[in-house]
Amino acid sequence: MIKRSRNLLVIIISLFLLTGCWDYEDVNNKCIVISLGVDCVNDMIEFTGEIAKIKASSKKADEKAQAAEVYKMLSYGKTFEEARIHYDAENPYPVFLGATRVVVFGTDFAKKCVEPYLNRVDSLYDYRKTLLTVVSREPAKEIFDLKVEKDISVGFLIEDILNHLSKKGEALYPNVGELLSEIASGNTCYILPYIGIEQNAIEYLGLVVMKESKLIGIIDIKDTDGILYLLSKKPILSEGIPSNKNENNIYSFRTIPKKRKIEASYEDEKVVININLDLTAELSYQYYMEKISDDEIKNLEKKISEKVKNSIASAIKKAQVELKCDYFNFKKHFKVKYPKIFEKIDWEEKFTEAEVNVNVKTKMINMNLKDPNAKKKY
Amino acid sequence: MKKNKLFNKVKELIRENKGISIRKLSNRGIDIFILYIQQLTDRERLSIEIIKPILDYGKKDILDIDKMVSSIIYIDDISIDNDINKISDYILKGKSVIIISNDERYIVADTTKVGKREIKSPEIESTLRGAKDSFNENLDDNLSLIRYRIKDPELKVDNYSIGRRSKTNVAVIYIKDIANEKYVDEIKNKLESIDIDGIFESGYIQKFLLNNAYNLFPQTGIIERSDTACAHLIEGKICILVEGSNLALVVPKVFIEFIDAGDDHYDNIYLSIFSKFIRVLCFMIALTLSAAYVAVVSFHPDILPPQYILTLASSRATVPFNALLEAGIMEMVAEILREASIRLPQQIGPAIGIVGTIVIGQAAVAAGLVSPLMVIIVALSIMSSFAAGDFTIIKPIRILKFMMLFFTGVLGIFGFVMGLIIITINMCSINTLGTSYVAPLSPFNLRDLVNYFLGDITITKKRPKLLKTRDKTRQ
Numbered sequence: 001m002i003k004r005s006r007n008l009l010v011i012i013i014s015l016f017l018l019t020g021c022w023d024y025e026d027v028n029n030k031c032i033v034i035s036l037g038v039d040c041v042n043d044m045i046e047f048t049g050e051i052a053k054i055k056a057s058s059k060k061a062d063e064k065a066q067a068a069e070v071y072k073m074l075s076y077g078k079t080f081e082e083a084r085i086h087y088d089a090e091n092p093y094p095v096f097l098g099a100t101r102v103v104v105f106g107t108d109f110a111k112k113c114v115e116p117y118l119n120r121v122d123s124l125y126d127y128r129k130t131l132l133t134v135v136s137r138e139p140a141k142e143i144f145d146l147k148v149e150k151d152i153s154v155g156f157l158i159e160d161i162l163n164h165l166s167k168k169g170e171a172l173y174p175n176v177g178e179l180l181s182e183i184a185s186g187n188t189c190y191i192l193p194y195i196g197i198e199q200n201a202i203e204y205l206g207l208v209v210m211k212e213s214k215l216i217g218i219i220d221i222k223d224t225d226g227i228l229y230l231l232s233k234k235p236i237l238s239e240g241i242p243s244n245k246n247e248n249n250i251y252s253f254r255t256i257p258k259k260r261k262i263e264a265s266y267e268d269e270k271v272v273i274n275i276n277l278d279l280t281a282e283l284s285y286q287y288y289m290e291k292i293s294d295d296e297i298k299n300l301e302k303k304i305s306e307k308v309k310n311s312i313a314s315a316i317k318k319a320q321v322e323l324k325c326d327y328f329n330f331k332k333h334f335k336v337k338y339p340k341i342f343e344k345i346d347w348e349e350k351f352t353e354a355e356v357n358v359n360v361k362t363k364m365i366n367m368n369l370k371d372p373n374a375k376k377k378y
Numbered sequence: 379m380k381k382n383k384l385f386n387k388v389k390e391l392i393r394e395n396k397g398i399s400i401r402k403l404s405n406r407g408i409d410i411f412i413l414y415i416q417q418l419t420d421r422e423r424l425s426i427e428i429i430k431p432i433l434d435y436g437k438k439d440i441l442d443i444d445k446m447v448s449s450i451i452y453i454d455d456i457s458i459d460n461d462i463n464k465i466s467d468y469i470l471k472g473k474s475v476i477i478i479s480n481d482e483r484y485i486v487a488d489t490t491k492v493g494k495r496e497i498k499s500p501e502i503e504s505t506l507r508g509a510k511d512s513f514n515e516n517l518d519d520n521l522s523l524i525r526y527r528i529k530d531p532e533l534k535v536d537n538y539s540i541g542r543r544s545k546t547n548v549a550v551i552y553i554k555d556i557a558n559e560k561y562v563d564e565i566k567n568k569l570e571s572i573d574i575d576g577i578f579e580s581g582y583i584q585k586f587l588l589n590n591a592y593n594l595f596p597q598t599g600i601i602e603r604s605d606t607a608c609a610h611l612i613e614g615k616i617c618i619l620v621e622g623s624n625l626a627l628v629v630p631k632v633f634i635e636f637i638d639a640g641d642d643h644y645d646n647i648y649l650s651i652f653s654k655f656i657r658v659l660c661f662m663i664a665l666t667l668s669a670a671y672v673a674v675v676s677f678h679p680d681i682l683p684p685q686y687i688l689t690l691a692s693s694r695a696t697v698p699f700n701a702l703l704e705a706g707i708m709e710m711v712a713e714i715l716r717e718a719s720i721r722l723p724q725q726i727g728p729a730i731g732i733v734g735t736i737v738i739g740q741a742a743v744a745a746g747l748v749s750p751l752m753v754i755i756v757a758l759s760i761m762s763s764f765a766a767g768d769f770t771i772i773k774p775i776r777i778l779k780f781m782m783l784f785f786t787g788v789l790g791i792f793g794f795v796m797g798l799i800i801i802t803i804n805m806c807s808i809n810t811l812g813t814s815y816v817a818p819l820s821p822f823n824l825r826d827l828v829n830y831f832l833g834d835i836t837i838t839k840k841r842p843k844l845l846k847t848r849d850k851t852r853q
Contacts, residue, residue, distance in 0.1 A: 004592065015784040023790060026701050027679040028694040032687060054691045098680025099687040126680055 028054050030096035034070055035155020037140025038117050039106030044076045046106075047083045048141045050153045051091070052099070070153040072144055080120055098126045101159040103133050103176075104195070106140040107215065115183065115213035121176045129177035132159055135208045135215060137196030146197060154202065161204055162193055169228060169235030171204055187332075188212045189325040191227070194219075209323050217323045219315075226315025229257065229277065229308060230328055238284070241303050244296070249288045251300060253281040255308065255362070264334035266341055271354035273316075273330050279308065282366040297364050305360040312358045319351075326351045384477045384484060387462050388413065391469075398469055403432055408441045409479040413465070418472030420491035427452035428474065428487060443481040451476075455488035471545070494519065495624075500602040502625075502769060508640040509605035517547050517621040523604035524551060528611060532556070538569050540583070544576035547621040548583060556614045558846045561811050565616055565629065580623040587618075587629060590808075594774035597810040599631040606640050614847035630811040632844060634819065634830050636771035637661065642833040650833040660762035664775045665801075667759045668705040669782035669794055671752070675701040677790030696746035702787040704748050708756045709783065713776060716760065817844040 037048035050070040073090065077083030088095065103121070105114050114133075121127045136143045144154050151157035165171035171193055182190050194208045206221040219227065228235045236256050243249035259278040264271060281304050283292075292300075319325055330351065335342045388411055391398050397417075403410040410432060414424060431450045435441060447456055459468075460483040468475050472490030497519060500512035513520045521535060536550040548569060552562055565587070572586050584598050585591060601607045602625055607617050610628045618627040637657045642650040675694065679687045697704055715734040722730055739757075742748045759779070763772045778801060785793035785800075808815035818826035829838045841847045 012784075015788055018788045024676050024700070024702075024787070026694060027675050027687060028691045028697070030679075030691075032691055034684070034688075052688050052691065054688075054695045096679070099684035101684050128680065128684075 025094065027096070029093050031091045031093045032096050032099045034099060034153055035102045035104065035144070035158070036100055037104040037106065037136075037144055038109050039140040040108040040112055041076070041139070044078060045080060045083045046141065047073070047075045047087055048144045049073050050144060050155050074141065080117070096126060097124060098128065100127065100131060100155075102155045103131055104140045104143055104158065105133065105135045107135060107137060108139070110135045110208065110210070110215040113213045114210065118176055118180055118183070118213070122180050127176070129180075130175045132162060132173060133176055133179065134158060134162065134193045134195050137194065137205060142197065143195070143202065146200070146202060148202070150201075157202055158195060161202070165204060166232070169232045169237060172207065172228070172231060182329075183213070187329055189327040191231070191327050209325055209327050211323070211325045216325060219318070223315070226311035226313070227328070229312055230260070230262070230275070230315075239281070239304055239307060241300055241307070243286075243290065244299060246288065246290065249286055249290060251286050252284045253304060254284055255279045255281050255304060262330065262333050264330060264337055266334075266338050271334060271350045273333075273354055273356045275312065275356065275358045277308065277312070277358070277360045279304065279360060279362045281362050281364045283364065301362040301364050304362040308362070309358045309360040312360070313356065316356050320354065321352070324348065324352050330354070382479055382482065383462060384482065385479070387465055388477060391466065396466065401429065403429065405432060405435055405441055410441070411477040412474055413469050413477065414474040414489065415469055415472065418492060419474060419489045423453070423491075424474055424489050428476065428489070440480070441478065443478050443483055443485060446476070446478065447485060451485070451487060453487040453489065457486050458483050459486055460484070467545070492516065497523070503602040503606065503640070505603065505640050507644040508603060511604055512602045513604060513607075513619070513624045513626055515622050515624050517549060517619055520604070520619050520626065521549060521551075524608060524611070524617070527604065527608040528553070533611070536566065540569065540572050540574070541577040542573070542575050544578065546577040548577070549619040551611060551617040551619065553611055553614070556612070556841070556847050556849045557616055558614065558848065561630065562616060564811055565618070577620065578622055580618065580620040580625050580627050583618060583620055584627055587627070593808060594777060595633065595805060595808060595815065596636070596770040596773065597629075597631065597808065597815065599628040599635065599768060600770055601626045601628055603640065609640070609643070614841050614845040630813045630845070632810070632813060632817050633805060633815050634827075636766065636768040638830065638833065639767035643835060647832055647834045651831055654831055654833070657765055657767055660765035661771070661775070663762040664759050664772065665779055666782055666794070666798070667755050667762075668709055668779060669786040669797065671755050672701045672705050672783060672786045673791045673794050676787075690751065693749040693751045697749050698747070702783065704752055705755075705783055706780070708748055708752050709759070709779065712756045712760050813844050818842070
């Protein structure tokens with residue numbers, strides 16, 4: 001009994017004495033970084049970003065917690081470490097990166113090489129590996145200096161814009177974890193979202209192509225459809241097709257890929273990439289309501305298929321000819337099917353010469369709901 | 379008066395002044411003494427059924443003890459004894475002892491009448507659907523509630539008198555051809571080995587039945603409702619009723635049964651599963667929520683989505699204490715309120731609710747001493763603790779949550795997991811009457827586990843395997 005009580009007492013006293021000995025730091029005593037910008041200015045690394053201003057509402061009637069305010073940070077150094085020492089020295093609390101939502105790379109920095117920073121994100125334990133990375137047209141500091149009214153802060157705004165666009169399939173949302181796994185698997189080409197300031201507001205501008213983690217090209221938002229059809233997880237895009245009968249009338253469709261199959265083959269020492277895409281097209285509305293005949297439906301299906309096919313083909317052409325970079329990751333399909341041949345060939349060269357066959361089939365659905373003459377027709 | 383050794387006993391009792399009343403009667407030269415305690419005796423019965431027939435006796439034959447028992451006294455429960463040492467015991471138990479001058483033997487007549495409560499609705503085992511006749515402090519009433527529900531000749535009631543001074547009647551009830559003989563014998567042995575001066579509540583017996591008095595978790599069930607007691611008996615368990623206690627004990631009881639409520643067996647099967655799921659959730663919330671808060675706030679905020687981290691940080695912006703101290707203080711305040719609300723008289727009970735709400739709910743937050751989230755957590759934790767099927771299972775939680783809190787305060791999520799593991803190991807090592815406390819999870823028995831969660835009598839064809847009953851089939 002005495003022995004038991006003694007043991008219990010020792011445990012209780014140790015618990016009291018050891019409380020808070022290891023890694024104990026309340027979340028409100030940390031500098032919570034919401035977003036971070038990395039740029040290159042005069043051969044110096046520039047860290048910019050936003051830190052949450054933790055404060056409770058002063059209004060008695062409104063006692064709910066809020067974190068609507070942020071303060072900016074800025075530091076320079078020749079290396080990441082130097083820059084980090086600088087901003088550590090400025091902040092009242094230790095920096096906490098677990099709530100960081102976005103890392104913005106300035107164009108100058110992206111042109112040099114973003115891989116070191118991606119590796120840094122990988123090894124710093126508190127960074128989330130699902131962190132969004134974007135490249136900005138303007139210097140990162142300018143992006144964070146912008147006054148944001150649409151959201152809590154710049155970081156939140158960028159993340160929210162890309163989040164909702166990627167959910168609709170209108171943009172890509174590559175996170176650091178995915179990029180690092182791409183790099184680790186030997187894929188040197190990948191795509192990052194591209195943002196900029198338009199009319200004093202942050203806007204999604206398109207995509208940038210990274211080769212060996214260096215920016216080599218920019219794809220405008222209007223040319224990204226072909227890429228999205230192949231790379232987006234669930235691209236639901238809008239296509240406007242003019243009517244044959246009335247040139248003022250445009251049919252607006254939502255196209256949804258039902259089946260996406262990419263196959264690579266090797267014929268006569270030539271890489272052949274076959275892309276089969278089955279789409280369903282939902283007629284959202286017409287500019288002017290007209291009766292749609294069965295022939296018209298077939299015609300529209302054909303037109304949609306053609307349009308999508310062209311956009312995919314031109315996107316691939318750009319990758320092959322202009323950028324010479326396989327950011328569609330066709331390499332993966334080829335490597336899986338022909339591992340031995342893959343070892344022998346120079347994929348980058350073969351990719352630029354590859355024959356690409358795109359086959360798009362479209363089936364129109366949900367006509368009745370939007371067709372005022374449906375009853376008459378059937 | 380002839381010299382009779384019983385008369386010496388009467389004189390001795392008078393001398394000792396034990397509060398025993400003596401009524402002397404005389405019939406045809408025969409002296410009759412009736413010994414009883416006024417407070418324990420139904421005096422109306424004594425007058426009508428014993429004194430009156432004796433005085434009215436007018437036949438020529440001289441009165442003797444056998445004649446009195448067979449043809450004079452009306453009392454139903456009557457016996458003849460000759461052990462002089464038992465006289466005072468009989469009288470102290472509320473019986474009337476009749477001594478007759480021409481016999482060395484004496485008559486014991488049961489004229490007991492004890493002030494008792496009526497059979498009322500249960501107070502701690504409240505139910506929507508279940509029966510409302512709960513046990514009271516009278517052993518006979520409690521036995522009658524069981525007997526009228528189970529009219530099985532195999533229903534056995536073994537009586538014991540425990541307590542050197544209190545001589546409390548204790549009844550062990552079981553159905554002979556269902557209950558495991560080994561369990562019954564073990565209970566009986568344990569009861570027989572109790573050597574104590576007084577037993578006043580079933581809680582005393584409960585402590586003697588436990589294998590380890592230092593164990594936190596309850597191993598015997600406490601039952602207030604007679605229908606629940608009968609359900610346990612039919613299942614193959616053993617019930618123990620204690621005179622003067624309105625709470626019966628049921629053994630063996632394993633952990634999983636503490637999340638079971640009587641209503642579950644009467645309600646829809648889906649509702650039963652849902653209720654049990656809610657209760658398990660509540661058990662976990664009551665045990666771990668505060669500790670989880672400390673783990674998240676102080677060690678691992680990154681397990682939350684970024685937006686929540688900011689909300690959490692802002693809610694603690696003005697709090698001067700660290701999260702561990704904040705949680706510890708608030709949990710302690712909540713425990714004080716709980717303790718106070720149990721002890722308070724019913725009339726001023728609601729006052730504690732108001733004080734509690736104002737003190738911990740509003741004033742503490744307004745003063746910036748605690749975060750609003752902490753108040754929600756403590757309130758939820760306390761609320762969850764009231765959702766248990768059997769309230770006794772919450773008692774260990776009240777202590778263990780503080781243990782969890784300090785383990786987490788030292789090692790974060792590792793301490794949290796460590797605390798849970800220690801509790802699990804402790805539970806696994808408990809053994810109640812040879813049954814594992816965590817059965818049917820370990821040793822695993824899918825049928826028992828499913829039956830407990832479904833709680834539907836139409837599906838439960840067999841009795842729980844863990845009880846090792848003699849009759850294994852229910853239908």
